[in-house]
Amino acid sequence: MDTVKFEDLGLDTRILRAITEMGFEEPSPIQAKAIPEVMSGRDVIGQAQTGTGKTAAFGIPLLQKIDPKNRKLQAIVLCPTRELAIQVADEIRRLCKFMHGIKVLPVYGGQDISIQIRSLKGGVQLVIGTPGRVMDHLRRHTLKFDELHTIVLDEADEMLNMGFREDIETILKDAPQERQTILFSATMPQPILDITRNYQKDAVMVRVVKKELTVKNIDQYYYEVKQKNKEEVLSRLIDMYNPKLSLVFCNTKKRVDELTEALKGRGYFAEGLHGDLKQSQRDRVMKGFRTGKTEILIATDVAARGIDVDDVEAVFNYDLPQDDEFYVHRIGRTGRAGRVGKAFTFVVGREVYKLKDIQRYCKTKIYAQPVPSLNDVTAIRLEKVMEEIEEIIKNEDLRSMMRVIERQINEEDYTAMDIAAAFLKKYMGEFEQNTLPKREDDFGDTGAEEGMVRLFINIGKKQKVRPGDILGAVAGESGIPGKLVGTIDMYDKYTFVEVPRENAADVLRAMKNTKIKGKSINVEPANGRM
Ligand code: AMP
Numbered sequence: 001m002d003t004v005k006f007e008d009l010g011l012d013t014r015i016l017r018a019i020t021e022m023g024f025e026e027p028s029p030i031q032a033k034a035i036p037e038v039m040s041g042r043d044v045i046g047q048a049q050t051g052t053g054k055t056a057a058f059g060i061p062l063l064q065k066i067d068p069k070n071r072k073l074q075a076i077v078l079c080p081t082r083e084l085a086i087q088v089a090d091e092i093r094r095l096c097k098f099m100h101g102i103k104v105l106p107v108y109g110g111q112d113i114s115i116q117i118r119s120l121k122g123g124v125q126l127v128i129g130t131p132g133r134v135m136d137h138l139r140r141h142t143l144k145f146d147e148l149h150t151i152v153l154d155e156a157d158e159m160l161n162m163g164f165r166e167d168i169e170t171i172l173k174d175a176p177q178e179r180q181t182i183l184f185s186a187t188m189p190q191p192i193l194d195i196t197r198n199y200q201k202d203a204v205m206v207r208v209v210k211k212e213l214t215v216k217n218i219d220q221y222y223y224e225v226k227q228k229n230k231e232e233v234l235s236r237l238i239d240m241y242n243p244k245l246s247l248v249f250c251n252t253k254k255r256v257d258e259l260t261e262a263l264k265g266r267g268y269f270a271e272g273l274h275g276d277l278k279q280s281q282r283d284r285v286m287k288g289f290r291t292g293k294t295e296i297l298i299a300t301d302v303a304a305r306g307i308d309v310d311d312v313e314a315v316f317n318y319d320l321p322q323d324d325e326f327y328v329h330r331i332g333r334t335g336r337a338g339r340v341g342k343a344f345t346f347v348v349g350r351e352v353y354k355l356k357d358i359q360r361y362c363k364t365k366i367y368a369q370p371v372p373s374l375n376d377v378t379a380i381r382l383e384k385v386m387e388e389i390e391e392i393i394k395n396e397d398l399r400s401m402m403r404v405i406e407r408q409i410n411e412e413d414y415t416a417m418d419i420a421a422a423f424l425k426k427y428m429g430e431f432e433q434n435t436l437p438k439r440e441d442d443f444g445d446t447g448a449e450e451g452m453v454r455l456f457i458n459i460g461k462k463q464k465v466r467p468g469d470i471l472g473a474v475a476g477e478s479g480i481p482g483k484l485v486g487t488i489d490m491y492d493k494y495t496f497v498e499v500p501r502e503n504a505a506d507v508l509r510a511m512k513n514t515k516i517k518g519k520s521i522n523v524e525p526a527n528g529r530m
Pocket of ligand 1: 081
């Protein structure tokens with residue numbers, strides 16, 4: 001891995017300050033390569049996609065070139081979509097937080113053009129826009145290229161896919177000859193190469209060359225989550241799998257600190273590790289983790305480099321890594337010494353595409369998993385409690401305890417079952433009782449696909465049941481055609497199956513006293529899903 005530091009890149013101190021505040025620990029691989037080239041003033045072709053840190057890779061040098069005293073348009077970034085334009089503008093604004101006098105404006109279709117015109121009149125040096133709307137402003141002369149010195153094409157392949165080729169070429173032709181042209185694209189098909197040939201001069205190509213890396217012995221799963229739900233999903237997964245030692249990766253120091261505090265607040269034994277810690281603090285954190293006092297270590301990629309602990313049972317990619325290689329390095333912390341490890345990756349929105357790249361690159365399969373509901377967590381927790389209870393029954397002398405219970409039964413009107421159930425409830429804490437829905441069609445959100453209801457069945461792989469058995473039982477008992485039965489997710493001791501909403505009540509009724517492979521089962525609607 002590269003070990004370039006932001007301090008080595010000759011950046012403006014105000015940008016360095018912003019980077020520190022944003023919590024970036026080190027340049028991402030594409031930044032380490034692209035920033036010096038873009039700063040040299042050359043035309044650059046960057047092959048990188050969302051999530052690699054490409055925006056800062058061109059944004060940082062761009063900001064260094066802008067003269068805040070000149071109020072005229074100096075640089076333009078073309079983006080395929082309104083969302084991306086806003087996102088890029090936000091990132092660049094954060095980067096120039098301490099640079100006074102730089103005005104950044106996103107312009108895109110769908111927003112009232114008169115608002116944009118008013119903002120442009122106030123003097124904007126950097127415009128981030130979709131090609132169509134930029135053309136519109138050019139025609140109205142509300143954008144002028146006289147002092148333009150830099151053009152960035154961001155996600156160029158996407159822009160071509162969306163039919164912006166003509167607009168882009170017009171813009172490039174209209175721009176001053178003496179300019180720097182930077183093109184970023186995830187892929188390099190011929191039309192992109194044509195653009196670079198026709199509109200860039202002596203361009204240098206930057207991309208991150210990858211080593212061949214493989215992953216073994218690691219079960220890999222991913223979860224599509226919303227950013228705001230990550231903390232809850234992480235907690236549920238930790239509760240469900242209860243790994244002895246877990247390593248959680250975040251992309252910035254700030255996120256490490258925030259997550260560490262949040263997990264501590266939830267009562268976990270968690271500590272954070274990143275480059276801002278003094279050596280003595282690092283040593284203390286690492287000692288805690290090695291001895292098992294700290295069960296969850298939250299770290300940045302940089303900080304984790306020195307970690308050498310063998311029995312990490314689970315790695316969580318709380319943030320998707322910025323580079324495919326990082327993925328391999330991260331998850332390689334588990335599954336050591338012949339053990340099978342688990343790796344869980346959270347993806348938000350479009351990041352799911354980046355995951356495809358990672359899989360291709362690592363020649364590995366990362367399986368989609370539904371976000372665990374509270375029911376799943378309860379089921380797993382219950383399983384764990386019952387296993388502990390079994391151990392106690394087998395190995396401990398319980399006679400004196402039994403006498404106490406006996407006395408209670410004799411003196412009060414309780415059965416042993418009442419007492420056992422009450423103890424279980426107390427031990428498990430507040431756990432939701434799964435009751436059948438009040439109305440037949442009132443299943444609430446069970447986390448199923450549109451039009452479906454997700455059912456929980458307390459039987460799974462361990463009982464030698466296969467998805468076909470579940471399908472057969474659901475279809476056979478309720479009479480609904482097998483092809484209407486949706487996704488079946490099997491776990492060791494339980495299974496989720498989706499059925500059409502209109503049939504859900506019938507299925508529940510029909511399955512009430514059935515057996516699967518000779519075992520009595522319980523079927524309930526899943527709930528508590530995010
Ligand atoms: P991008 O590839 O530009 O869409 O960036 C993806 C995310 O990574 C954004 O949220 C950036 O703020 C963040 N980011 C960019 N550079 C770094 C870095 N060097 N370290 C950590 N995070 C970064």
